Amino acid sequence: xxxxxxxxxxKLQLRSLVFWLGLILVGMMFYSEIYAEVADRxxxxxxxxxxxxxxxxQVQMPPSMVAELEQLAESGISPASHAAKVADRMQxxxxxxxxxxxxxxxxxxxxxxxREVLLSxxxxxxxxxxxxYLGAVVPLLIASLVMAVAGYLISWALNSGLGxxxxxxxxxxxxxxxxxxxxxxxxxFVLTLALLLGRGAAVVPIHLVYMLFGGVAPFGGNGFxxxxxxxxxxxxxxxxxxxxxxxxxxxANRGLYLGLTVLLLAxxxxxxxxxxxxxxxx
Amino acid sequence: xxxxxxxxxxxxxxxxxxxxxxxxxxLGLYGLLGPNGAGKTSLMRILATLLEPTGGQVTxxxxxxxxxxxxxxxxxxxxxxxxxxxxxxxxxxxLDYMAILSGVADRYQRVNEVLELVRLTDKRHARTRALSGxxxxxxxxxxxxxxxxxxLIVDEPTAGLDPEERVNLRNLLADLALxxxxxxxxxIVEDVAQVAPSLAVLRRxxxxxxxxxxxxxxxxxxxVWSALVDDATAAALRSRHALVGAVRTAEGQQVRVVAPExxxxxAAPVTPTLEDGYVALxxxxxx
Numbered sequence: 074x075x076x077x078x079x080x081x082x083x084k085l086q087l088r089s090l091v092f093w094l095g096l097i098l099v100g101m102m103f104y105s106e107i108y109a110e111v112a113d114r115x116x117x118x119x120x121x122x123x124x125x126x127x128x129x130x131q132v133q134m135p136p137s138m139v140a141e142l143e144q145l146a147e148s149g150i151s152p153a154s155h156a157a158k159v160a161d162r163m164q165x166x167x168x169x170x171x172x173x174x175x176x177x178x179x180x181x182x183x184x185x186x187x188r189e190v191l192l193s194x195x196x197x198x199x200x201x202x203x204x205x206y207l208g209a210v211v212p213l214l215i216a217s218l219v220m221a222v223a224g225y226l227i228s229w230a231l232n233s234g235l236g237x238x239x240x241x242x243x244x245x246x247x248x249x250x251x252x253x254x255x256x257x258x259x260x261x262f263v264l265t266l267a268l269l270l271g272r273g274a275a276v277v278p279i280h281l282v283y284m285l286f287g288g289v290a291p292f293g294g295n296g297f298x299x300x301x302x303x304x305x306x307x308x309x310x311x312x313x314x315x316x317x318x319x320x321x322x323x324x325a326n327r328g329l330y331l332g333l334t335v336l337l338l339a340x341x342x343x344x345x346x347x348x349x350x351x352x353x354x355x
Numbered sequence: 356x357x358x359x360x361x362x363x364x365x366x367x368x369x370x371x372x373x374x375x376x377x378x379x380x381x382l383g384l385y386g387l388l389g390p391n392g393a394g395k396t397s398l399m400r401i402l403a404t405l406l407e408p409t410g411g412q413v414t415x416x417x418x419x420x421x422x423x424x425x426x427x428x429x430x431x432x433x434x435x436x437x438x439x440x441x442x443x444x445x446x447x448x449x450l451d452y453m454a455i456l457s458g459v460a461d462r463y464q465r466v467n468e469v470l471e472l473v474r475l476t477d478k479r480h481a482r483t484r485a486l487s488g489x490x491x492x493x494x495x496x497x498x499x500x501x502x503x504x505x506x507l508i509v510d511e512p513t514a515g516l517d518p519e520e521r522v523n524l525r526n527l528l529a530d531l532a533l534x535x536x537x538x539x540x541x542x543i544v545e546d547v548a549q550v551a552p553s554l555a556v557l558r559r560x561x562x563x564x565x566x567x568x569x570x571x572x573x574x575x576x577x578x579v580w581s582a583l584v585d586d587a588t589a590a591a592l593r594s595r596h597a598l599v600g601a602v603r604t605a606e607g608q609q610v611r612v613v614a615p616e617x618x619x620x621x622a623a624p625v626t627p628t629l630e631d632g633y634v635a636l637x638x639x640x641x642x
Contacts, residue, residue, distance in 0.1 A: 077455030186439025
């Protein structure tokens with residue numbers, strides 16, 4: 074039953090205008106920013122290498138930037154660095170898309186005036202909720218994979234301008250390690266919160282506060298640090314990527330949030346079951 | 356077979372919806388009549404295991420509603436008064452989804468069968484949001500029939516249907532009742548009169564009548580009168596008695612009145628209908 078529910082919840086998600094509009098608008102915004110930033114550096118690197126533009130005087134630049142631009146001119150965009158940056162930005166996109174995808178999952182039944190028909194059927198609340206969760210999360214995972222590949226295409230386009238190759242694997246790796254656990258966790262978090270509060274709309278302000286003060290940046294800490302309390306692993310987008318320097322911490326962080334995802338889903342199922350019993354006993 | 360014993364329901368806040376209801380519903384089509392607020396929907400929601408009673412016991416085909424709601428849901432098809440379907444799904448997709456939730460084995464075949472039954476086959480690829488009100492009610496009935504239920508509960512199924520659709524749906528319910536319990540709740544007396552051999556009448560949570568339709572009609576014998584009156588008399592009758600019909604003619608108004616005595620001199624007794632019996636039972640409340 075869980076797969077059947079998932080199949081139709083997935084369809085409902087894909088036919089939701091809000092889902093696509095959110096994905097397209099926010100995605101375009103972030104990609105244009107990433108593209109513009111990287112393209113600008115590539116241009117600077119080329120001009121520095123040519124020595125034709127006095128605006129890019131190496132004496133006035135910080136040494137780290139000079140080194141980076143020189144590396145850009147020699148080897149193009151580092152796929153590992155760029156992939157981490159793309160995944161980093163995409164996490165912020167997807168926690169918002171997940172908010173609207175998962176927060177209103179159960180409100181959808183109520184708005185469609187279909188709750189009584191659903192409740193009169195011999196449905197296990199666990200299977201129903203599990204199917205709904207998967208139906209919400211799978212389109213997000215697919216969309217994020219498409220965006221990760223789009224990130225690769227950006228680096229490929231810019232590197233080919235320099236006559237240099239690019240590599241898809243770091244983008245897939247960043248997707249699997251950074252984006253997937255973030256999407257799984259956020260969707261479970263929002264779903265549980267919506268069940269606890271009883272309304273999807275009530276989740277939005279709470280999620281906003283959580284995002285601003287707890288989710289992205291750890292309390293009183295640096296948002297770019299790898300911290301086990303931070304569900305979005307931030308990458309600084311430089312050459313020293315998290316893959317090579319902090320691999321163990323990243324895995325521990327991701328494992329922590331995957332574990333929390335399972336716990337949240339169990340809690341959501343219990344709350345859903347409790348709510349149904351309460352509704353029947355009204 | 357459904358047995359209801361000493362059933363009562365009081366909502367949080369103290370609103371009493373049902374009070375000590377005792378009722379046995381046999382196989383076949385059974386009507387449930389009553390004005391708004393009578394407790395019909397509460398009774399049906401309890402039978403559909405969507406609401407827990409405050410007291411009493413309900414047994415559906417031997418299953419206790421309080422202890423075995425899952426078993427009852429496997430035997431149940433339910434069309435609530437307020438029915439809606441996901442607007443972005445097509446008719447077939449919606450029914451397939453509901454068939455999954457009902458645990459139907461051969462979904463493709465069963466969906467086609469119920470579409471045929473409710474005459475929606477030509478709309479199978481239409482989005483549910485594109486259906487008219489009548490088609491949506493038929494879709495509601497289709498989803499209730501998916502699991503071939505032994506107990507079919509339909510709440511106001513003919514609301515919003517045109518006369519031809521109403522007749523078709525009534526006939527369909529009568530056919531379905533040959534092999535199952537069909538509980539038809541409505542405030543349209545005509546719907547019950549045409550297809551239900553037995554009925555129950557509720558008012559303000561109390562069971563006023565349960566039994567054959569013919570007995571309820573018989574109760575009104577000698578209490579239904581027809582008379583041709585002027586407008587002033589018609590108005591006076593309306594304030595004193597239950598006026599179940601008034602047809603304006605060139606000579607005045609031909610009225611049909613439920614009253615224990617002839618309401619005006621010259622009033623002629625007429626053969627009662629179920630509506631007359633229902634009005635008489637309600638004690639002269641205006642219909």
